[in-house]
Amino acid sequence: MIRLLLVLLMTLLASAAHADELRPGYLEFTQKSEHEWALVWKSPMRGGFTPATSPVLPKACAIKSVTSRAITGASVTTNSIVHCNGDVAGQSIGLEKFDTAQSDVLARVAPLGRPVQALRLTPAEPMAEIRMRPNRWQVASTYFIIGVEHILFGYDHLLFVVCLVLLLNGLWTIAKAATAFTLAHSITLIGTTLGFLGLPQRPVEAIIALSIMFLAIEIMKKDPNKPRLSERLPWLVAFVFGLLHGFGFAGALNEIGLPESDVPTALLTFNLGVEAGQLLVVGVSLATLAALQRMGEAGAARVVKIVTYAIGSISAYWLVERTIG
Structure with missing residues (x-):
């Protein structure tokens, strides 16, 4: 004992x-103009994440340039500029090489003129659909789990x-x-x-x-x-x-x-x-x-x-x- x-x-x-930070990884996808988006990928250095664990963007999007990469606390944070042709609604965002991770990832998608969406990615379900408008159950389940994880971790x-x-x-x-x-x-x-x-x-x-x-x-x-x-x-x-x-x-x-x-x-x-x-x-x-x-x-x-x-x-x-x- x-x-x-x-x-x-x-x-x-x-x-x-x-001690008071959220433990999961964090993926943020924010629209800046009609075709330009900002991507932030905060990858924990523990919990089964590897350098190969990386964002999978909607089909119409591609990384244009990486603006910065730094170690912040116990995570590696990478900031990138992404170019997208067309609307991302109805498409998916997620992670590849995520199956060895022992923690979830919170994906935050913020299109211009539409509500911010909070999506929960897991090793079992590494991809999530970006909806035109998030439904209430999606929001409720995502934030409930975040609350539980925050008190436990x-x-x-x-x-x-x-x-x-x-x-x-x-x-x-x-x-x-x-x-x-x-x-x-x-x-x-x-x-x-x-x-x-x-x-x-x-x-x-x-x-x-x-x-x-x-x-x-x-x-x-x-x-x-x-x-x-x-x-x-x-x-x-x-x-x-x-x-x-x-x-x-x-x-x-x-x-x-x-x-x-x-x-x-x-x-x-x-x-x-x-x-x-x-x-x-x-x-x-x-x-x-x-x-x-x-x-x-x-x-x-x-x-x-x-x-x-x-x-x-x-x-x-x-x-x-x-x-x-």
Whole structure:
């Protein structure tokens, strides 16, 4: 168990600098004029992607020139100018040599004068049709899955939820704290995405790391005879930090944009996806704690202590990295 936790610690530290980014690859196809399009291909350097994994454009389109190629974080980003003869509606866009990948790719297609489309590419279905007008089910399913993936692979949000489970006792108490966290991050997510609220992303990410470190310290100082503020008013603590995490969710969502014709649908389903992922994390955490406790209270307490130290170390690293950059 200790070795497993150490492996988890090293894995999370390796991806610490970009803990709040969306993990899938990213393909953006934006129309600039009648015949000219801009292509951005962000290929992760891990997850089974290879240099041979490359965009497949509609039949009427061809790459005219590559304007830049750079390593950004853990991805290689290539910008190209594409020339297209005719309309791309009804044609397909996707990736070739994608079958070895272990992650999805989000394709964003933005034609002039028509709604932006968000398409999800997978190794099983590497091509997707560009429609004249995206239907609501396409938008809903795409953004729901993005929301689930973001809570599961946005490690800072995931660790915050795990800390809530480790800190609090009782399903009802955890449920109230999780509901407060949900309500709070929904407020700032929607407000920021619609342009009513806004904070610089770097300070937000640093404070999110601080929120995780705060909960880790609270877990270590937990005393049944002297409940701390986070135990007496867990919903308040979860709500305050949830407001900040909402800015983080909004920053990730802004990376991919929203389809103009279905903003409410995209926002709602992304948020529902986040909640589905959050409930999954809570359920797995509670089940794991229950299994450990059946093996003995002393052993369970020792594992919780190790996990808490690991989470505290990771969040401290994130705080320093995001502060000094």
